[in-house]
Amino acid sequence: xxxxxxxxxxxxxxxxxxxxxxxxxxxxxxxxxxxxxxxxxxxxxxxxxxxxxxxxxxxxxxxxxxxxxxxxxxxxxxxxxxxxxxxxxxxxxxxxxxxxxxxxxxxxxxxxxxxxxxxxxxxxxxxxxxxxxxxxxxxxxxxxxxxxxxxxxxxxxxxxxxxxxxxxxxxxxxxxxxxxxxxxxxxxxxxxxxxxxxxxxxxxxxxxxxxxxxxxxxxxxxxxxxxxxxxxxxxxxxxxxxxxxxxx
Amino acid sequence: xxxxxxxxxxxxxxxxxxxxxxxxxxxxxxxxxxxxxxxxxxxxxxxxxxxxxxxxxxxxxxxxxxxxxxxxxxxxxxxxxxxxxxxxxxxxxxxxxxxxxxxxxxxxxxxxxxxxxxxxxxxxxxxxxxxxxxxxxxxxxxxxxxxxxxxxxxxxxxxxxxxxxxxxxxxxxxxxxxxxxxxxxxxxxxxxxxxxxxxxxxxxxxxxxxxxxxxxxxxxxxxxxxxxxxxxxxxxxxxxxxxxxxxxxxxxxxxxxxxxxxxxxxxxxxxxxxxxxxxxxxxxxxxxxxxxxxxxxxxxxxxxxx
Amino acid sequence: xxxxxxxxxxxxxxxxxxxxxxxxxxxxxxxxxxxxxxxxxxxxxxxxxxxxxxxxxxxxxxxxxxxxxxxxxxxxxxxxxxxxxxxxxxxxxxxxxxxxxxxxxxxxxxxxxxxxxxxxxxxxxxxxxxxxxxxxxxxxxxxxxxxxxxxxxxxxxxxxxxxxxxxxxxxxxxxxxxxxxxxxxxxxxxxxxxxxxxxxxxxxxxxxxxxxxxxxxxxxxxxxxxxxxxxxxxxxxxxxxxxxxxxxxxxxxxxxxxxxxxxxxxxxxxxxxxxxxxxxxxxxxxxxxxxxxxxxxxxxxxxxxxxxxxxxxxxxxxxxxxxxxxxxxxxxxxxxxxxxxxxxxxxxxxxxxxxxxxxxxxxxxxxxx
Numbered sequence: 001x002x003x004x005x006x007x008x009x010x011x012x013x014x015x016x017x018x019x020x021x022x023x024x025x026x027x028x029x030x031x032x033x034x035x036x037x038x039x040x041x042x043x044x045x046x047x048x049x050x051x052x053x054x055x056x057x058x059x060x061x062x063x064x065x066x067x068x069x070x071x072x073x074x075x076x077x078x079x080x081x082x083x084x085x086x087x088x089x090x091x092x093x094x095x096x097x098x099x100x101x102x103x104x105x106x107x108x109x110x111x112x113x114x115x116x117x118x119x120x121x122x123x124x125x126x127x128x129x130x131x132x133x134x135x136x137x138x139x140x141x142x143x144x145x146x147x148x149x150x151x152x153x154x155x156x157x158x159x160x161x162x163x164x165x166x167x168x169x170x171x172x173x174x175x176x177x178x179x180x181x182x183x184x185x186x187x188x189x190x191x192x193x194x195x196x197x198x199x200x201x202x203x204x205x206x207x208x209x210x211x212x213x214x215x216x217x218x219x220x221x222x223x224x225x226x227x228x229x230x231x232x233x234x235x236x237x238x239x240x241x242x243x244x245x246x247x248x
Numbered sequence: 249x250x251x252x253x254x255x256x257x258x259x260x261x262x263x264x265x266x267x268x269x270x271x272x273x274x275x276x277x278x279x280x281x282x283x284x285x286x287x288x289x290x291x292x293x294x295x296x297x298x299x300x301x302x303x304x305x306x307x308x309x310x311x312x313x314x315x316x317x318x319x320x321x322x323x324x325x326x327x328x329x330x331x332x333x334x335x336x337x338x339x340x341x342x343x344x345x346x347x348x349x350x351x352x353x354x355x356x357x358x359x360x361x362x363x364x365x366x367x368x369x370x371x372x373x374x375x376x377x378x379x380x381x382x383x384x385x386x387x388x389x390x391x392x393x394x395x396x397x398x399x400x401x402x403x404x405x406x407x408x409x410x411x412x413x414x415x416x417x418x419x420x421x422x423x424x425x426x427x428x429x430x431x432x433x434x435x436x437x438x439x440x441x442x443x444x445x446x447x448x449x450x451x452x453x454x455x456x457x458x459x460x461x462x463x464x465x466x467x468x469x470x471x472x473x474x475x476x477x478x479x480x481x482x483x484x485x486x487x488x489x490x491x492x493x494x495x496x497x498x499x500x501x502x503x504x505x506x507x508x509x510x511x512x513x514x515x516x517x518x519x520x521x522x523x524x525x526x527x528x529x530x531x532x533x534x535x536x537x538x539x540x541x542x543x544x545x546x547x548x549x550x551x552x553x554x
Numbered sequence: 555x556x557x558x559x560x561x562x563x564x565x566x567x568x569x570x571x572x573x574x575x576x577x578x579x580x581x582x583x584x585x586x587x588x589x590x591x592x593x594x595x596x597x598x599x600x601x602x603x604x605x606x607x608x609x610x611x612x613x614x615x616x617x618x619x620x621x622x623x624x625x626x627x628x629x630x631x632x633x634x635x636x637x638x639x640x641x642x643x644x645x646x647x648x649x650x651x652x653x654x655x656x657x658x659x660x661x662x663x664x665x666x667x668x669x670x671x672x673x674x675x676x677x678x679x680x681x682x683x684x685x686x687x688x689x690x691x692x693x694x695x696x697x698x699x700x701x702x703x704x705x706x707x708x709x710x711x712x713x714x715x716x717x718x719x720x721x722x723x724x725x726x727x728x729x730x731x732x733x734x735x736x737x738x739x740x741x742x743x744x745x746x747x748x749x750x751x752x753x754x755x756x757x758x759x760x761x762x763x764x765x766x767x768x769x770x771x772x773x774x775x776x777x778x779x780x781x782x783x784x785x786x787x788x789x790x791x792x793x794x795x796x797x798x799x800x801x802x803x804x805x806x807x808x809x810x811x812x813x814x815x816x817x818x819x820x821x822x823x824x825x826x827x828x829x830x831x832x833x834x835x836x837x838x839x840x841x842x843x844x845x846x847x848x849x850x851x852x853x854x855x856x857x858x859x860x861x862x863x864x865x866x867x868x869x870x871x872x873x874x875x876x877x878x879x880x881x882x883x884x885x886x887x888x889x890x891x892x893x894x895x896x897x898x899x900x901x902x903x904x905x906x907x908x909x910x911x912x913x914x915x916x917x918x919x920x921x922x923x
Contacts, residue, residue, distance in 0.1 A: 067432045093434035101432065107425045110418065117415065118422045119433040124415075165434060250754055253783075257748050355585060363589030364799035365771050376782070388782050462778075463747045464771055464803060468587055472745040508751035511758035523742050523752065524714065 019078070020045045020200050021066065021169055026075035028058075028065050028224075035061045036224045039075070043169065043202060043217075048195040050211035050232060051204040052241070053221035059204035060102050062221070063173045066202070067099040068092045079169070094121065098167030098199070102174045104158040108147035112138055115146050115157055120164040131160035134190060152183035159187060163194065170194060172203045176210065188214055212236045251512055253387050254505045260393035262500030263400035264458045268473050269480035269492040270407065271451035277424035277487050278444035279331060281342035287474025288350035289326075289449050293319055293456020294465030295357050297368035308371040308457060309395065315457055316450040323449025327442045350470055357467040368460040371395035396458045403454060404493065407447075411489075420444055424487075483534055485544025494545060502530040573609040574866045578857070579633040580614050580642040586621035587744075588646055590770065590797060591846050595667055597839050598850030599642040605834070607862040619644045623652035634660045639868055640857050641665070642850065645685075647673060647716065654678045663872045665857055667849045671720065674892040681893040682875050684853030684882075685846070686817050686919070691793060692724035692767070694899035694917035695815040699765055699790045700732055702901075702915065703813075709738040709761035711752060711776065713768050718742075721767040721792060729765075737761050744769060749779035757785065767792040770800035781808040793817065796902065798842035801909050810906025813914070817845035818884035819902045822913050831883050845884070849896065852882030856895075885918075 019042045026039040036058045043049050053059050064070040066077060068089035077085045084092050093099065106115050116131055117124045132139035135156040141149060146157060155175055162170055172191070176184040184207065191201055191214040205211035212218055212232045220228040220241060228235065235241045272286045296318055300311045330345035376390040411417035423430045423440040431437045455473075456465065477492075480499055484491020507526040510517045519525045537544065580599045583592035596616055603612040617633070619626040626649035633641055634656070640663040643653060647670025654673065657664050657680040666673070667685035674683055699705040708729065712722040718741065729736065738759035740752050753776075756764060764787055766776060773795040780789060789812045795801070796816035801809070820843040823829040831851065835843040843851075860874035875895075879888040887895040898918045902911035 069428060069432055088436075089431040090434050090436045093432060099429075099432040101429055105426055105429045107422045107429075109425055110421060114418050114421075118418045118430075118435065121434065161433060254750055254754070257750050261748055358585055358589060363585075363593060364797075365590075365774065365803055367803055386784070388784075390782070459747075463775065466771065467589070475745075503746070504748045504751060508754045511751070511754035514758070522740055523746055527743065 018045075019043060020047075020080065021202070022076075022078045022081075023066070024076050026062070026065060026077065027073045028061050028070055029073045030061075034073075034224055036065065039221075039224075039226055041202075041219055041226070041229075043200050045168065045200055046195060046198055047217060048191055048201045048203065048215040050208070050215035050218035051202055051221065052208045052211060052218055052235075053204075053206075055206065056223075057221040058224040059221055060173055061224075063099070063102075063171045063202070063204055066092075066171060067097055093165070093167075096165075096168040098162035098165065098170040100158045100162040100170065100172045100175065102177060102204075104151070104154045106146040106149070106154050106157050106161065109145055111143050111145055112149070112157055113142045115161050116164050119161045122166065127164050127166070131163065134163075134193070135160055152179055152186065155179060155183070155187050159190065163199070167199055169200045169202065172201060174204055174206065176205060176207050184210060191215070208241070209236075249387055250508070251505075254508050254512075256387070256389060256393065258497075258500040258504035260396045261504060262497040263397045264455050265476050265480060265496035265500055266493045267400055267403060267451045267455035267458070269477045269484075269496045270404070270489065271448035271455070272477035273481050273484075273487060273489060273492040274420075274424075274444050274451070275448040276481065278420065278441050279335070279342065281331070281339050281346070282478075283326075283346045283448070284343055284474060285326060285330070285346040285349040285353065285470075286448075286452055286477050287472065288353040288470030289319070289322070289452035290456040290459070290473040291465055291467065291470040292322070292353050292357060293453030294368055294460030294469070295361055295366070295456075296453055297457035297460060298361070298366055298465075301369045307373065308369045308461070309399070311369065312371070312399065312454060312457060315453050319453030320446035320450040322453075323445040323447070324442055326449060327445035331441070331445065332438070350474075354467050354470060361467070363467060365464040365466055366460070367464045368457050370461055371399060371458070390462075392461050396462075399454070399458060403451065407451075407489075410447075416443075420447075479530075479534065481544075483537055483544060485546040488544060488546040491544050491546030499530065502526050506530075574861055575611040575613065576639040576858075576861055576866065577613045577636050578603060578640055578642065578854070579629075579636065579638050580616045581619050581626065581629045581633065581644055582616070582642065583620060583644050583646050583649070584616075584618040588621065588644075590799065591645060591844075592619075594797075594844050594846040595642070595645050595850045597835065597841075597843070598847035598852075599665075599854045601831075601835055601838060601847075602851045602854035602858060604838075606858045610858055610862045612858060614642075619646070619649055621646060621649075623649050626650075627652050627656055630656050630660075630662075634662060638662060639861065639866070639871055642854060644668070645846065650681070651676075654681060657681070661868055661872075663857070663868060663875060665850075665853045667846055667853065669717070669720075674894050678893070679876065680872060682853065682889070682895055683893055684856070684887060684895045685849045686896045686899050687894060688720050688724045690897060690917075690919040691815045691817065691899040692721055693728050693919060694901060694915075695765065695767075695790055695792065696725055696728035696732070697917060698813065698815070698901045698915055699763060699788075700729075700734070703763060703788045703790065705763040705765070705788070705790075706734065707737045707760060707762045708734065708765045709740075709756035709759060709763070710736040710765050711740050711742065711756070711768065712766075713772065714741045714743050715769070717769065718767055725765055725767060736765075742768065742772060744772060746772065747775065749776045750783065752776070753779055753783055753785055756787075761787065763788040763790065765790050766795075768794050770794045770797040774800050774803050777804055777808050777812060781805075781810075788813075790814065790901075793845060796911075797844050798909075804909075806904070806907050806909055809904035809909070811904070813901055813903040814911075815899050815901055817896065817899055818848050819845065819900060819911055819913050820848045820883075821910055822902060824913055825883075828883050848884050852880070852884055852887060853895065856880040856882065856887055 021043040023041045028036040116128050120127050175187045215232045218232045218235045275283045330349050334341040372391050372395050379387045419435045423437050480495030484495035507523045510521045582595045603614045606612045617629045630653050643664035643666040645668045647668050650668045650673045663680045712718040738756050791814035793816040795814040865871040865874040876889045885898040900913045901915040903914045
């Protein structure tokens with residue numbers, strides 16, 4: 001028997017109450033076109049969540065809606081049970097959401113160390129050392145302007161930057177884009193470490209196999225709608241997902 | 249001796265122009281919009297110095313921090329009135345609104361102070377040092393010129409420290425380079441943009457106080473300073489801070505040293521070295537720079553971004 | 555003031571029968587690059603209009619014509635609706651050229667102090683210019699340089715503006731008539747800040763003097779630079795230097811030995827009547843008058859005196875101005891048949907101790923045709 005309270009099943013209510021991020025009925029429109037429709041996602045503390053979907057499925061839009069770079073036409077976004085849909089991006093970031101944008105977008109004229117420092121509101125020196133421990137390749141380039149870094153180093157820097165304020169939720173948007181398989185491993189391979197440190201991760205990836213291998217749960221987006229979600233292992237085994245993303 | 253004198257004059261003029269160009273480029277970087285009121289804000293700084301001097305009979309160097317604080321407040325007002333309401337419109341909207349601010353400043357100073365030439369108090373005093381009188385006219389170094397160079401150098405050094413050593417300054421730069429990402433990593437970009445207007449306009453005001461002693465000020469002076477800033481930033485690299493300083497120095501050299509070359513080297517002469525010729529040569533040089541190096545002399549960062 | 559008062563009494567007695575109320579709008583540039591001179595023009599006109607000859611009441615509105623011809627034409631067309639007896643018209647030549655056809659159509663006399671030669675060469679009977687043209691003032695400047703300063707190898711420094719070009723042509727022309735060619739010439743943009751290069755080149759060219767035709771601000775910058783570098787050459791400047799507000803920015807020592815041409819020098823108060831004008835002007839405007847203010851005062855007064863004598867329609871006033879002669883404070887005004895009323899200029903010199911110049915020479919352009 002299902003217990004229903006205030007129109008919601010109790011099990012769902014419990015999830016909502018304990019969820020770090022809880023999105024319901026999210027709709028985002030670009031002009032007249034709906035980029036996301038009725039999206040519902042829940043992320044628990046310490047959970048690694050993969051967001052799968054083809055190019056144009058709405059993964060980046062969902063990331064931007066969570067951090068606040070695009071406005072939701074409908075629906076609710078709760079972080080720590082508090083609605084954040086009307087807050088500016090910087091307010092959301094300061095509440096504990098780290099954002100690593102698609103295409104890296106490091107600050108080109110700032111040095112590596114400066115790129116890290118601007119994103120930190122705590123002990124800059126300590127957090128910078130942590131990032132250099134996580135990505136040793138960056139330590140050697142700490143004084144170089146970011147535009148001089150290789151693509152892989154820039155991606156590490158972008159991830160590091162999004163971790164500088166010790167977020168409880170990290171939004172990683174396509175970190176493997178344009179990277180060699182080796183570098184992709186180097187970057188995405190850090191996700192379990194980050195999750196183990198207590199930060200939940202929402203990882204948007206076209207490389208589904210890689211994403212599923214480092215996450216606990218996955219959602220599949222297709223033309224702006226969540227078409228499947230469940231434990232990563234189960235989705236990896238699902239025929240639909242295999243057909244769509246894993247090349248058979 | 250004449251060469252030394254001219255180089256010194258160029259240095260003093262270039263130092264003041266550099267402050268004008270820096271204020272311009274800071275706002276350009278933070279907003280992506282050209283602030284066409286920058287020249288008129290320099291002019292307003294001159295009159296601001298005049299008003300302060302009437303209230304407080306102290307040397308200009310004491311008035312400078314007060315003036316800069318007042319101009320910073322004016323910068324916030326410019327941001328609130330001319331930038332924030334229009335920031336989601338095409339950049340042309342901000343061009344027009346800053347032009348409007350310039351016209352308001354021009355007419356406002358005309359009503360308040362009249363159209364006559366005015367001048368601000370000296371930074372330290374009106375003394376001058378003379379060396380080697382009789383040797384090719386000697387070298388005359390006015391206290392005002394020395395003070396301009398020192399004050400401008402301190403302001404530029406202070407700006408450099410602000411931008412490289414403080415979180416606030418680094419975040420201003422981050423905001424200028426990618427506003428969307430800056431806000432997504434927690435930087436309150438609107439406050440940063442407003443602060444940039446405050447700093448940029450404070451620099452314009454400082455330049456106004458420095459320039460309006462030796463070169464006077466009238467309500468119509470803004471257009472000329474605007475042109476200097478624009479040229480300096482174009483030469484140095486659209487958005488480059490060291491480039492703006494170098495561009496300002498180059499303009500001053502072309503105004504002061506280049507047209508005097510025939511007096512230094514008798515073999516040189518002809519229309520190219522007239523005062524107007526020098527302007528034409530500088531303009532031609534700008535064209536060459538734009539064709540050969542479109543990013544300007546110091547435009548590396550922006551090149552990497554493109 | 556005494557003489558003005560005496561004049562008022564006399565005219566009151568003579569013209570009691572012609573009590574008249576006239577409208578005489580003041581259209582002058584109060585913003586833009588001619589704002590300083592335009593304010594002088596306005597003040598001169600207002601001082602005359604507010605102290606008209608007995609029996610005459612003058613109504614006037616002041617309009618800013620800025621710097622564009624369109625604004626000036628619109629202002630004149632608006633003013634025409636009030637049936638004015640005449641209009642004080644802007645000193646900016648391009649505005650005057652645009653307004654002339656309108657004045658012709660509306661049959662309104664224009665009282666101006668524009669120096670642009672062309673405005674009285676249009677065959678328009680409604681233009682009256684109370685300021686000496688460039689030929690008159692520049693001939694005075696060159697004659698003084700040659701006759702009093704013994705100049706043989708002058709450097710000529712002028713502005714790139716229309717004002718500067720026109721004056722430069724007259725200077726070179728007048729020098730040529732005396733068989734002298736400048737050893738150095740340079741045209742300066744109004745934005746030029748550092749005058750050191752120009753002075754260095756003049757010195758290198760072996761100049762024995764500077765004949766200067768610059769606007770007020772650049773003139774002041776040039777004198778400052780000349781004093782700082784110890785140039786030590788005679789400087790004969792143009793009327794740009796005669797602006798009292800400009801002179802106030804220079805130290806008396808920086809003015810030592812400097813002379814300049816101008817239409818008149820009210821601050822020098824050569825006569826008691828001039829002293830009266832100076833006092834009245836200072837009381838009313840809390841500023842010192844320049845040659846423009848006095849010229850416009852004289853011109854407006856000539857028109858008001860004609861009204862007092864019965865010229866109470868625009869047609870009658872036009873007739874009176876084109877045929878009459880008037881002893882103003884600066885000089886005697888009489889039309890040459892084209893509406894040029896002023897034919898004299900003065901040379902003023904500074905002694906290095908005071909900012910008040912002495913009038914050292916008067917020149918009347920005998921060739922005024």
